[in-house]
Amino acid sequence: MTTLDRRTMLATGALAFAGAATRSAPAAADTAAKPIFAIDTITIPIAGEQGVFPVRRIYCIGRNYAAHAIERGSDPTREPPFFFQKPTDAIQNVAIGSVADHPYPSLTKNYHHEVELVAALKSGGTNIPADKALDHVYGYALGLDMTRRDLQNGMAAEKKPWEIGKSFDHAAVIGPIHPASKTGHFDKGAISLAVNGTIRQNSDVSKMIWSVAEQIAKLSEAFELKAGDIIYSGTPENVGPVVKGDVLLAKLDGLPDLSIKIV
């Protein structure tokens, strides 16, 4: 590239920034543009595969088991589902057979476990019909939607966004993804969470108010879903606090156990 070319391109770019009136002539694309520093690509291991699953977005559904909706103070009738997101780099991968150290986060004094089935998408779209939705699922994992409950509740009480209660480092604990081609889809199956050997949460994914297929359909009305999106499908009742030293053991019929220790 000559000096003149670069000057011309820079000038064009500067003008394009300066005002809409100049935007009809697009700036010359600088195909050599490079990020000024590298950031990690977030991935989740896939059980039995060499490849890993790249994560695009993390969606979560709220209050998707009636008994949990009641304990959170809402009506468990079939209201439209609601969703929130966690940042992609909130993923904490946990290997099968390990007990991963999970740091107790800052600011909270009431840190809660929420055991959940997670669906991982290989494709997406908008306005996906529920009867086609499972075609977009690559596989499933067991996950923990870790929650700073005091911060979530405090913000909710003030009618402020409760992002700080849900979206923080390590808040999306997850085991390896298992291809649906091997596990099938999860319309039923016992799901549980024990803390230090005592069962706290104990339910069945058949008790979800909105099935995974329905969640995908509803989500796709609000967002264009794409390959790499994962969906935490909601937690059953009896969420509760953990403290440093606690060992959590999550189970879901059809997937390996998931375990972390709060440190």
Ligand code: MN
């Ligand atoms: Mn949750």
